[in-house]
Amino acid sequence: MPRRGTHASRERTGCGNHARMADLGEYRRRRDPRRTPEPVPAEDPPAGTGGDRFVIQEHHARRLHYDVRLERDGVLVSFAVPKNLPTQPGDVRLAVHTEDHPLEYLTFHGEIPKGEYGAGSMTIWDSGRYETEKWTDDEIAVSLHGERTSGRFVFFAHGDGRDWMVRRRSEPDATPPAPAEPVHAPTVTVEGRRLKLSNLDKVLYPAIGFTKGEVIDYYTRIAPVLLRYLADRPVTLRRYPDGVDGQSFFEKNVPRHAPDWVRTVELPTPGSTKGSATTHFVVVDDLATLVWLANLAVLELHVPQWTVGPQGAQHPPDLLVFDLDPGPPATVVECCRVAERVRTVLERDGLTGYPKTSGGKGLQVYAPVRVRDPERTSTYARTVAEQLAGQTPQLVVSRMAKSARTGKVFIDWSQNNPAKTTVAPYSLRARERPTVSTPLDWDEVRHCRQPSDLVFTAPEVLARVQRMGDLWAGTREPGRPFC
Numbered sequence: 001m002p003r004r005g006t007h008a009s010r011e012r013t014g015c016g017n018h019a020r021m022a023d024l025g026e027y028r029r030r031r032d033p034r035r036t037p038e039p040v041p042a043e044d045p046p047a048g049t050g051g052d053r054f055v056i057q058e059h060h061a062r063r064l065h066y067d068v069r070l071e072r073d074g075v076l077v078s079f080a081v082p083k084n085l086p087t088q089p090g091d092v093r094l095a096v097h098t099e100d101h102p103l104e105y106l107t108f109h110g111e112i113p114k115g116e117y118g119a120g121s122m123t124i125w126d127s128g129r130y131e132t133e134k135w136t137d138d139e140i141a142v143s144l145h146g147e148r149t150s151g152r153f154v155f156f157a158h159g160d161g162r163d164w165m166v167r168r169r170s171e172p173d174a175t176p177p178a179p180a181e182p183v184h185a186p187t188v189t190v191e192g193r194r195l196k197l198s199n200l201d202k203v204l205y206p207a208i209g210f211t212k213g214e215v216i217d218y219y220t221r222i223a224p225v226l227l228r229y230l231a232d233r234p235v236t237l238r239r240y241p242d243g244v245d246g247q248s249f250f251e252k253n254v255p256r257h258a259p260d261w262v263r264t265v266e267l268p269t270p271g272s273t274k275g276s277a278t279t280h281f282v283v284v285d286d287l288a289t290l291v292w293l294a295n296l297a298v299l300e301l302h303v304p305q306w307t308v309g310p311q312g313a314q315h316p317p318d319l320l321v322f323d324l325d326p327g328p329p330a331t332v333v334e335c336c337r338v339a340e341r342v343r344t345v346l347e348r349d350g351l352t353g354y355p356k357t358s359g360g361k362g363l364q365v366y367a368p369v370r371v372r373d374p375e376r377t378s379t380y381a382r383t384v385a386e387q388l389a390g391q392t393p394q395l396v397v398s399r400m401a402k403s404a405r406t407g408k409v410f411i412d413w414s415q416n417n418p419a420k421t422t423v424a425p426y427s428l429r430a431r432e433r434p435t436v437s438t439p440l441d442w443d444e445v446r447h448c449r450q451p452s453d454l455v456f457t458a459p460e461v462l463a464r465v466q467r468m469g470d471l472w473a474g475t476r477e478p479g480r481p482f483c
Contacts, residue, residue: 024075026099030117038112039104045074054144055106055127056085058256061120068095068166070130070142075100077140079164084125084256085144085153086168095155095166107247124249127241141169147198147241147297148257193261193288197295204243204297207432210458215428216294218458223287225470226426230290232307234265234281236421237293238300244430254280255296262289265312283308299428302421305377314418318479320351320377321422322365322384323358323412327397327405335363336448338388338396338409343442345384351482354475355445357454359429359437363445364422368479374418376482381413425472428458436461439471 024044033040051071059067059080066084069076079095086093106127112119128146135141138157144150152169187196200213219226237251254264262282269279284290284301293301305319322342324335342365343353351367358364371377385398388411397408415422423429423437438456448454456464 024100024102027101030099032116036112036116037110038108039102041102041104045103051103052129052131053106053127054130054142054146056125056146056149057109058123058125059118059120060122061112061118066125067098067122069101069105070140071103071106072135074103076103076105079155079166081166085149085166089168089170092165092167095164097155097164109247109249123251124239124241124247125255148255150198188291190288190291191286193259193292195288195292195295197291202243202297204240204299205432205434206243206245208434210434212295212297214458215297215299215434216291218428218434218462219290219294220287221462222426222458222465223290225465225472226424227284227287227290228470228476229425229472230284230301230303232283232285232309233303233424234267234308235284235424236302237282237296237298238302238430239297240299240430241297243297244299244432248430250302251298252279252281254282258282259292262292265308267308267312267314299430301424301427303424304418304421305416306374306418316371316374317377317416317418318368318370319475320367320369320381320482321415322381323415323422324363324365325405325410325412326361327402327408327410330407330409331451332357332361332363332454333448333451334395334409336445336454338411339363339365339445340442341388342384342411345387350480352474354439354472355442356425356437356439356472357435357456359423359427359435360431361451363454364437366475368475368477369482370479371482378413378416380482381411381416385411385413426461434458438464441468441471 024041028040031038031040053071055069057067059065063082065080065082067078068081068085069078078098078101080098081093081095083093109123111121126146126148128144130145131143133141133143133152139154141152141154143152152171153166154169155164155166158165187194197216200211200216202212203209204212204215238248239251240246240248254262263285264280265283266278266280268277282289282293284293305317305321307315307318309315324338326332326335339355346353346367351369353365353367355363355365369377382398389396389398395408397404397410398413400414414420425437425439427437429435429437434457436456436458438461440454444454
């Protein structure tokens, strides 16, 4: 296996008929579990365990690079590839072999604190399965099958064995054996844009067998109403490459492989640990972008309560939101009772409230507004939340402490902070079933008596829109001046 330092000089089980013990000693020596969120196992894994998973992590450390990790003998054999894997057959790039990582790193993403080894932001760029073609001390040939990466690659030792390179290999002339699971990659044209779709049969909601193809179909069919509420808003993406039962991650920066026609906007991100004070967000203004994101297993779309202009200038908030979160044993039924009281306060102040489900356990009430001060909506929402909590402390809480929420409805006024987002109307949610953040009418809120009354799945929402129209259309009307 890769010869890099004493820990990597031992040989591995593989196509070269070698054997070596898994060793996480160097990994542990570089990390203090009290200071880093990374997994730091106390013991090495047992020798000889197999596996065929891989992960590619986008690592914003001192310099951006991509960590490619292959499951082998109970650990992840790891390479740091500065420019990511090559895309054209014959291309060769540097691949620095690093210490083995624990299997828990397959799903790790987060912020490694400043001052720690590898400090910076780590997100999952791709993951999937691989097939081994050759595995020896100085050469590893594999075929990767991921959401973004598919093809044959060979990692090989260069020079004295401390440096490694990776080359993209051509596909074999012979038809390869069919994979265990069907992988379809049709090319489609969406509003003049050509898109290559992948793994349409992959199940993203295992409880009911709802596939990625069905996710794409839902977003395509709901797009005429959904796009109204995504337009001109920078989107925070929540991706589930292995389905709702797998690891997820939020993605703010536009993926580096994004087509050049995808609209992006550069916005300040104060406090970012990625070495930059700004982030390039995706703006979903068209169906092609929405389909492209769905193909990346983006299930949830989160947006702020403000928009950007044609040149990326940030506008003041145009929406006010009350995010109602029930603390068990309270449910959405109790949220409905609180929502009705929020509506009354809004009407008293000349505002019109529009309810929607969160797609999970809660409820949200929005109102269109016009403000000059970006902090105005947050200040108003907090005042209302504290007022209602003072009137009925047995039902409503305005403080964020979870210990205070049991059996009550927390009115999260802080979601009006310009730095925060809420799930977009008509967005899927990553629950057991493909539930949707669904616009409601007030009669549905009034008559809700059990949680199931306000649970709607993707097919049900499509039928609702056909039958009832867009219940949220009023939020797009100019809001009342709100000084």
